[in-house]
Amino acid sequence: MxxxxxxxxxxxxxxxxxxxxxxxxxxxxxxxxxxxxxxxxxxxxxxxxxxxxxxxxxxxxxxxxxxxxxxxxxxxxxxxxxxxxxxxxxxxxxxxxxxxxxxxxxAAPAPAPQAPAARPVAVAAAAVAAPRREPGEKPLASPAVRQRARELGVELQYVQGSGPAGRILHEDLDAWLTHGQGAAPAAAGYAARAGEQQIPVIGLRRQIARKMADAKRRIPHFSYVEEIDVSDLEDLRQHLNAKHCAQRPRLTLLPFLIRALVVALRDFPQLNARYDDEAEVITRFGAVHVGVATQSDAGLMVPVLRHAESRDLWGNAAEVTRLAEAVRSGKAQRDELSGSTITLSSLGALGGIVSTPVINHPEVAIVGVNRMVERPMVVNGQIVVRKMMNLSSSFDHRVVDGMDAAAFIQAVRGLLEHPATLFLE
The missing domain is CATH 2.40.50.100 (RNA polymerase II/Efflux pump adaptor protein, barrel-sandwich hybrid domain)
Structure with missing residues (x-):
């Protein structure tokens, strides 16, 4: 040997x-x-x-x-x-x-399923018997399984693993949730609870923490919020999806927002830039490489849609979908996670009314999208129901003046409220 x-x-x-x-x-x-x-x-x-x-x-x-x-x-x-x-x-x-x-x-561990109760249980009931582990022994499980267990309130020490070397799989969590064997007694809803859990900040979470702290420490942020009437844009989006659903990718609002950024940045090149604060040099870019903030099971990541200016709506839609899938499946490559010149952050249906996004250092601007809601608005003296959406954006005040930031967002607003102008050259 x-x-x-x-x-x-x-x-x-x-x-x-x-x-x-x-x-x-x-x-x-x-x-x-x-x-x-x-x-x-x-x-x-x-x-x-x-x-x-x-x-x-x-x-x-x-x-x-x-x-x-x-x-x-x-x-x-x-x-x-x-x-x-x-x-x-x-x-x-x-x-x-x-x-x-x-x-x-x-880029990240394989994502955990989002609806555990709906997944079939592939582990026999006998597999969920209480495992025998030595005191202090840490159960084997992937980061995605550990995160899902934390979200479900499951202590992995009580879960029997069916993978190699007793590794706990998603199927084992499903089996534990279904059968509940070997678990510590669950506390009643109003019972007093004790105990503490210390979670080391390591891996991707450590990288996110350091990057966010560095961005806030080095960049003097200021935010600007504007509401946008996206009724006509939403009508166009639905019309295009209905007409081309069999031949082309489904369009969300993101490709239209990306197109609006591309067009507006022609008049505001100072926002499509990075600032090297150590060398005190601003680099403006002709190409628009849009970072698209994407949530994965491992944490927030920003894949980069390169040369958004060279793609049409469906090209950008397909690339956004591909990048999001690469991040969530853990297959994004290093060059797909770097090189952005401006970032778009969207919380989708959870977007709230206002947010204050953190700039993706060393960029100088980030555009945040809040949720779309129907609200009564006064149009030509009449109260009508319109689809409204806020843009909450942040800028580096060392590079971008407040007036330029406001004018840029107003340009984006004009393009989105009159969507035909997105395609005029």
Missing amino acids: GIHVIKMPDIGEGIAEVELVEWHVKVGDSVAEDQLLAEVMTDKATVEIPSPVAGRILALGGAPGQVMPVGGELIRLEVEGAGNLKEAPATAAPQPQAAPPAPVVT
């Missing part, structure tokens, strides 16, 4: 260290070649580390949340044959190791 050491791979792009997000194995486990060992994160990309060999886990190189250097020892296995680490004095240099398989880079 020999020892095989797997080192933290070089992910590229000059990255010197990564954060260890989660182990998928524990000491004593037997692993197969290409089996997933761990997930690490750099910036906003999650990297899955597979095993290049089969063997038994002897030691793990760190704990979740720990920042590890590239080239540092990630994991140590006992393998058949000589391995890549010779038994030698501590001063002797280890033998070169075999190159591990290429890591799989994704």
Whole structure:
């Protein structure tokens, strides 16, 4: 038997260290070649580390949340044959190791289903019996499963896992919810509750926290809110969907908003820009690369719709759909998550009346979309029902003056309230 050491791979792009997000194995486990060992994160990309060999886990190189250097020892296995680490004095240099398989880079863990009660239960009832775990032993589960369990109020220590090495799957949560076996007694609705839960801020949540704090610390935000009558726009959207539903992607409001940004930015290029506050240089862009804030099970991410100015409504609609699916399925690549010049943030039906979006540093503007509602409005002296929607936008006051911000949003308003002007050249 020999020892095989797997080192933290070089992910590229000059990255010197990564954060260890989660182990998928524990000491004593037997692993197969290409089996997933761990997930690490750099910036906003999650990297899955597979095993290049089969063997038994002897030691793990760190704990979740720990920042590890590239080239540092990630994991140590006992393998058949000589391995890549010779038994030698501590001063002797280890033998070169075999190159591990290429890591799989994704944007986020696979998303959890949004309607757990509707999913079929694929686990036998016997599988939900209370598991036997050592005191302090952490159940194996993906970040998506852990988040879903937190949302459901389920303690994973009571859930029996049916995956490899007892890993808890979404199906196991379904089975636990259906049968409820082995669980701690549920407290009555008005019963006093005690206990605390400490949740480490690691992985994507840590990256989001740092980015938001950095943006608010470095950028003097100011916000501007305007209401828009989107009745005619909504009529056009529904007409186009009805006419082209069989041949073209379904249109939401987002492609029209993106088109309005593209047209309005022709007269306000200072908003399609990034500000390097260390070099004190503003870079304006001819291309409009729109960041589309997208919620995933792992947290908020901003995939980038590149060259929005070169696409028609359906082209932008298809690309927004593709990017959102890539983020939510954990398949977005690094170049799809960077390079935006202005960001569009929409909370959809949850959009409220007003919001104050945080600028996506180092950009200088973000346009936030609130929900559309029907309200009585006075039009030509008559009270009529119109579809109204607010835009809540934020700007970097170091680069954008208040008058320019207001004029830009008014230009967007004019385009959306008279949708034919979106297509005039």
